[in-house]
Amino acid sequence: MRAPMMFLVPAALLFSFNLANAQTDPHAQHAAVYSSQMTASSAQTDADLPPSEDNAKAVLEKSPRHGEYVQVKQPGRDVPIRTWVVYPERKGKAPVVIVIHEIFGLSDWIRGVADDLAKRGVIAVVPDLISGKGPGGGGTEAAGSRDDVVKLVTALSKDEVRARLDAVRDYAITLPAANGRSATFGFCWGGSTSFQYAATQPALNAAVVFYGTAPDAAAMANIKAPVLGLYGGDDARVTSTVEPTKAGMQKLGKVYEPHIFEGAGHGFVRAQSGREGANLKATKEAWPLTIAFLRKHAGA
Numbered sequence: 611m612r613a614p615m616m617f618l619v620p621a622a623l624l625f626s627f628n629l630a631n632a633q634t635d636p637h638a639q640h641a642a643v644y645s646s647q648m649t650a651s652s653a654q655t656d657a658d659l660p661p662s663e664d665n666a667k668a669v670l671e672k673s674p675r676h677g678e679y680v681q682v683k684q685p686g687r688d689v690p691i692r693t694w695v696v697y698p699e700r701k702g703k704a705p706v707v708i709v710i711h712e713i714f715g716l717s718d719w720i721r722g723v724a725d726d727l728a729k730r731g732v733i734a735v736v737p738d739l740i741s742g743k744g745p746g747g748g749g750t751e752a753a754g755s756r757d758d759v760v761k762l763v764t765a766l767s768k769d770e771v772r773a774r775l776d777a778v779r780d781y782a783i784t785l786p787a788a789n790g791r792s793a794t795f796g797f798c799w800g801g802s803t804s805f806q807y808a809a810t811q812p813a814l815n816a817a818v819v820f821y822g823t824a825p826d827a828a829a830m831a832n833i834k835a836p837v838l839g840l841y842g843g844d845d846a847r848v849t850s851t852v853e854p855t856k857a858g859m860q861k862l863g864k865v866y867e868p869h870i871f872e873g874a875g876h877g878f879v880r881a882q883s884g885r886e887g888a889n890l891k892a893t894k895e896a897w898p899l900t901i902a903f904l905r906k907h908a909g910a
Contacts, residue, residue: 617727661719662719666717666722669722670692673725674699675697675725677694677721680695682737687810689741689747692738695785696728697726697787698732704789707724707732707792707904708735708793709724709727709736710799710801711739715738727904728790738750738751739771739774776877793907794811794816795820797880801823803821804822805819805825809825809833817833818903820842821841821842837859839852841900843870844874848868852870871896873891875888879896
């Protein structure tokens with residue numbers, strides 16, 4: 611069900627992006643990749659999986675869980691962060707999972723993923739990291755097109771992203787229904803951001819990275835949370851970084867669990883109907899690993 615918009619005030623990523631700017635950002639071309647992976651038919655609907663892009667809106671409309679937009683204020687800044695929060699139906703308090711959107715912003719699909727995570731027992735929190743950057747001071751909802759959203763996301767500075775994630779985490783872990791534990795979770799740009807945020811937030815309990823790259827070795831040395839990595843086998847730009855990352859994390863004594871799913875492409879959870887069944891197969895294998903990881907390390 612939906613509730614009226616709330617205005618809530620929280621308490622308050624020095625990290626190095628691998629993505630230098632919009633001009634060199636490899637994620638900026640992903641809209642075309644996703645489109646080429648989608649087929650004319652909808653992906654299989656499976657209660658044990660998050661929705662794909664083509665059925666996310668329908669899934670959200672039928673969800674029995676309580677979801678609401680809140681405005682999370684940033685210390686020292688006038689622009690709040692528009693944030694989607696979905697609560698699980700459970701008796702006790704729950705951990706918080708901060709779902710970091712792709713380069714496509716706060717979409718119906720990423721909200722659908724958050725809803726599925728809430729179904730598994732977590733408070734799923736999805737900040738629109740371009741809040742205040744769009745036309746009229748809006749965010750993703752105000753942008754004219756997906757390309758416009760991509761430009762706004764790639765223009766974010768590393769300091770802005772870190773400050774916004776810190777503010778959202780501070781707000782979320784103090785919710786009355788939260789148990790104080792937290793994890794990050796992201797896809798693509800959001801996956802890279804999840805990995806890199808783990809290098810700057812020592813209190814994080816876990817980080818999930820779907821087809822995102824790791825921070826540099828100096829940043830990796832600061833990671834305390836265990837990291838789960840999930841990658842498409844036909845995504846060489848990203849998967850070519852997995853073995854070096856694994857070696858680096860092992861050398862540093864860090865927990866990093868990478869999984870590569872053969873035949874799947876980049877963005878396989880969003881485009882589950884793509885690649886002649888390989889993306890759906892990868893999602894069916896990756897999602898249980900994800901939930902088990904969150905339960906083990908974040909108490910989901």
